[in-house]
Amino acid sequence: MRKPLMAGNWKMHKTIPEAIAMVKELKPLVADVKDVDILICPVFTAVYPLANELKGSNIKVGAQNVYWEPKGAFTGEIAVNMLLDAGCSFVIIGHSERRQYFGESDETVNKRTKATLAAGLIPIVCVGETLQERESNDTFKVIEKQVKDGIKNFSKEEAEKIVIAYEPVWAIGTGKTATPQQAQEVHEFIRKTYSQMYGNDAGGKVRILYGGSVKPDNVSELMKQPDIDGGLVGGASLEAASFAKLVKFNG
Ligand code: PGA
Secondary structure, eight states: OOOOEEEEEOOSOOOHHHHHHHHHHHHHHHTTOOSSEEEEEOOHHHHHHHHHHTTTSSEEEEESOOBSSSSSSOTTOOBHHHHHHHTOOEEEESOHHHHHHSOOOHHHHHHHHHHHHHTTOEEEEEEOOOHHHHHTTOHHHHHHHHHHHHTOSOOHHHHHHOEEEEOOGGGTTSSOOOOHHHHHHHHHHHHHHHHHHHHHHHHHHOEEEEESSOOTTTHHHHHTSTTOOEEEESGGGSSHHHHHHHHTTTO
């Protein structure tokens, strides 16, 4: 069985004291949760203090990006071993905002994913179509390319560890969630594509998160879909009470 993962993507929000205050409130609200992996991905400066604050808890810390070289003259970048050192266990890779504003491509997604896995961290690789692509019926074509090019050339063992997040760009931060059926259809397609690439075992094991306006009032319907294994959540992960409700989607 795939263990659900509820991941908060804080994007460029919260100072260190704000981040610490949020998780202090969150910890007791989710302390009894054992059957869901809980993850918070804050800005880089808050990674280390949050990881310290969350030591011994059931909440893990991740980063929102990483560079693939281990060290060197790459001003402004951060390496996987540095994230590991700071207490990260996950890294979000290829978020649509990075694709849209910072030149992320399937090729760089692949390099980041390789470096992340090699260091023993878990990549969360994001894919998703724009509104224009959906309206011109290109959703499956776009997703297939992002999965096949972004997540290529791994061993089966590596492929099983990767987490994929399907985030339709038109649903991110817009309040427009994909319907559970729309999301399920794409998740099923991603699993099928992954099975063709890495075999049915890896296809069955890979966790596929849905992202795009996940909220306490739509999470349970989404999570009922057979191929949705969790959420990658922006806005609704910023407040402890609403994120705790998402983590406890089972009621
Ligand atoms: P949202 O963001 O939940 O605010 O739509 C999701 C994401 O971009 O990961």
